[in-house]
Amino acid sequence: MGIFEPFRAIGYIPSGVPFSIQRLGNETSVTVSVGKAFQVYNCGKLTLVLFSPQLHHKIHALASYLDFTSVVYAADICVFKRAHQLATWSRHSGKVNSLMVFRDHAISVDVDGNLLILGFKGVEENYAPVGHIMMGDKFTPTCMMHLDTYLNKVLIGSQEGGLQLWNVSTMKMLFEVKGWDLSVTSCVSSPALDVVTVGCADGKIRVYNTRYDEEVVTFTHSMPGAVIALSFGTDGQPLLASGGSSGVISIWNLEKRKLQSVVREAHDSSIIALHFSANEPALMSSSADNSIKSDYVDCKRGGCYNSFLVLPYASAFLK
Known part of the structure; x- marks a missing residue:
């Protein structure tokens, strides 16, 4: 064993995992x-607050709740309170x-x-799961989301193109959408009741009403590639942001049902995640190009402005 162990990489900001x-x-x-x-x-300022210790394997999923951060590596889920490791859940075989x-x-x-x-009421080592659902051979999960106002219900997208709504308390499937024969690559809940938006591998964005089982509107990316990230504006502007493997961010006007603007040089690689700040016209994006950006979106100006990059010197260390 060597004397030195890796601690922190200079200039390393995000990897290819959604924030x-x-x-x-x-x-x-x-x-x-x-x-x-x-x-x-x-x-607010995209300044570094804290960093965690090194784990044994690379992180490929994470989620935050109150002061807790849960990260996935290999088949384990590790729970931190700020930067202090509290427990490791090893309940998956794959x-x-x-x-x-x-x-x-925690799902x-x-x-x-x-x-x-x-159950996330207490953090214990190898906490026993309160429920288990087997999705089946013909349904390969790709993404999942919680619908606003839907108590204990989770919508899951699949590689086969279908959607399933499950009640995680009763562990029963409530309904299934056959889909579009194309992989569902992203999904997000909208501010409107019963409405979700689904991104597909063919570059199409489908705004879907789960109550009436019908599409409200469909948008198509002008650039090739899958729709990887989606986010709705919450400041009163009827906007939907989408990003994909081309590194371009598209802003859609839901009221007019058309493309509002395109940020063509948003990132140099795939858009990994998008998020509109609560009640603000600020859109945060991260990419596989090792950057996080925050843009202000204004319909009156017709697009995005005041974009800035976190630690732009980072690419010099990694490329």
């Missing part, structure tokens, strides 16, 4: 994966590829289609 937004009181922070560790930035925390539930899905529901 997690955490709001406590008036403070909002963003947690990003940096290989075998994670970092927390203040959303690699975990998705993790979501909402209210008192994880592995490559074999096993969905485990963990």
Whole structure:
């Protein structure tokens, strides 16, 4: 064994894992994966707040809840309170590829289609799951989300193109959408009741009403590639932001049902995650090009402005 162990890489900001937004009181922070560790930035100025110790494997999913950060590496889920490791949950037999925390539930899905529901009321070592759902051979989960106002319900997208709505308390499937025969690559809840937006591998964005089982409107990216990230504006502007493998961010006007603007040089690589700040016209984005950006979106000006990059010297260390 060598004398030195890796501690922190200079200029390493985010990896290819979607970030997690955490709001406590008036403070909002963003947690990003940096290989075998994670970092927390203040959303206001994008300054580094804290960083975690190195784990044994690379992180490939993370989620934040109150003061807790849950990260996935290999088949394990590791729970931190700020930068202090509290517990490790080892309940999956296969690699975990998705993790979501909402209210008192932590939900994880592995490559074999096993969905485990963990109670998050207390953090204990190897806490026993309160529920288990097997998705089946013809439904390979790719993304999941909690619908606003839907108590204990989770919508899951699949590689086969279908959607399933599950009640994680009763562990029963409520309904299934056959889909569009194309992989669902992202999904997000809208401010409107019963409405979700689904991004697909063919570059199409489908705004879908779950109550009436019908599409409201469909948008198509002008650039080729899958729709990887989606976010709705919450400041009164009827906007939807989308990003994909081309590195371009598209802003859609939902009221006029058309493309509002395109940020063509948003990032140099795939858009990994997007997030509109609560009640503000600020859009945060992260990319596989090792950067986080925050842009102000204004319909009156027709697009985005005042964009800035976190630590732009980082690319010099990594490329």
